[in-house]
Amino acid sequence: MTELSLQPLADLSDAELAEAYAPRAEPWLRVNFVSTVDGAAQGTDGLSKSINNAADMRVFNALRDRADCPVVGAGTLRAEGYQSRGSRSWS
Secondary structure (H helix, E strand, C coil): CCCCCCCCHHHCCHHHHHHHCCCCCCCCCCCCCCCCCCCCCCCCCCCCHHHCCHHHHHHHHHHHHCCCCCCCCHHHHHHHCCCECCCCCEC
16 A cells, blocks of 8 residues: 655655655556546646646656656547657657
8 A cells, every 4th residue: 555645745856756656566557637626627728737736737747757658538639739758758
């Protein structure tokens, strides 16, 4: 079981954040999803980016930068305008 830290995300260095989200065993599958209080997966502008805050985006970027294979829905891919950021992640 993964321990939850009460330390504020903003207080973690990038290395500490990576360690907090490091796989605990192999193989490893991670799912990251943000929604609004009413369950929406996108804001009024039709984008999921608009419902994320700085902490959400920091974790999201840390996770996808370390992913072997990020999976993104086709609608999200089109709406968000994702572009390749190298061989391991998307922006």
